[in-house]
Amino acid sequence: MLNIIIADDHPIFRAGLKAILCDDFEHAQVHEAADRAKLRQILSKTPADLLLLDIFFPGLEPEADIQILRKQYPLMAILLVSMLSERRAVERLLRAGANGFVSKSAPPECMQQGLAKVMAGERPIYLPVSGYCNIARGDDNLATTLPKRQLEVLRLICKGHSNKEIARELSLSTSTIRAHVSALFQKLGVSNRAAAASFGTVHGVLDSCDGTQNGRT
Numbered sequence: 001m002l003n004i005i006i007a008d009d010h011p012i013f014r015a016g017l018k019a020i021l022c023d024d025f026e027h028a029q030v031h032e033a034a035d036r037a038k039l040r041q042i043l044s045k046t047p048a049d050l051l052l053l054d055i056f057f058p059g060l061e062p063e064a065d066i067q068i069l070r071k072q073y074p075l076m077a078i079l080l081v082s083m084l085s086e087r088r089a090v091e092r093l094l095r096a097g098a099n100g101f102v103s104k105s106a107p108p109e110c111m112q113q114g115l116a117k118v119m120a121g122e123r124p125i126y127l128p129v130s131g132y133c134n135i136a137r138g139d140d141n142l143a144t145t146l147p148k149r150q151l152e153v154l155r156l157i158c159k160g161h162s163n164k165e166i167a168r169e170l171s172l173s174t175s176t177i178r179a180h181v182s183a184l185f186q187k188l189g190v191s192n193r194a195a196a197a198s199f200g201t202v203h204g205v206l207d208s209c210d211g212t213q214n215g216r217t
Helices: 011-024 036-045 062-072 087-096 108-119 148-158 163-170 174-188 193-202
Strands: 003-007 029-033 050-054 077-082 100-103 125-129 132-136
Touching: 003 011, 003 036, 011 029, 011 108, 029 036, 050 108, 062 077, 062 087, 077 108, 087 100, 087 125, 100 108, 108 125, 148 163, 148 174, 148 193, 163 174, 174 193
Parallel strands: 003 029, 003 050, 050 077, 077 100, 100 125
Antiparallel strands: 125 132
C-alpha cells in the first residue's frame, strides 16, 4: 500500500488532490498536513512513498527544507504543487531534491500525468501557459508525435469545429471523427474538447499545421 502525504494549508485544495489520488491510487493511504509541524509528525510515524508539497506551505523554507527532506527520506518522491511560475525557481527546487512540479493552475489531467511520471521515476515540470499547462518534456513536440490524421482533427478542434464540421472538412464520416477524437483524448490525457484545444494551442498545433490542408490529397 502506498503512503501519500498532502502538505497544503488550503483544505479545499487538499480535498481536490485527495480525490485525484484516490482515483489514481485505489489502495493508497492518504495523510493530510496543514502546517509544518503536522507534516513532521506524520513523517515521524509513517514513512511516505510520495509527498505532495506546497512550496508556500506555512513555516517552510523551500530550498533548505527540501534538501533536508531529501537527505532524511531518500526514497520518498517529492512532487511540488504551487502557483510559482518561474521556471528557473522551479529548477532550483528540483536541484535541491524535489522530483517534479505541477502548477496549481493546471487542470486535473496535468496533475494526474505529473503523479504518474513522478512515481515512474521521471522529473516532470508543468508550468502555467495561457490558462493551461506547459508540459516540459525536453525536445518532445506534440506535432511530431501524433499521426497526421489525428493532428488534422486536433487542429480543427482548436479552431472550434464540431465533429460534423470536421467530418465535412476532411471528407470523413462523423463516426470516424468520433473515433479519432476519442483516441486523441486518451493520448493527450484530457477529458473534453476545451482541454484538448488548450493543449493543442499551447503546443503550437495551429502553427505546425498551416500547410496541412493544402498538402492533403
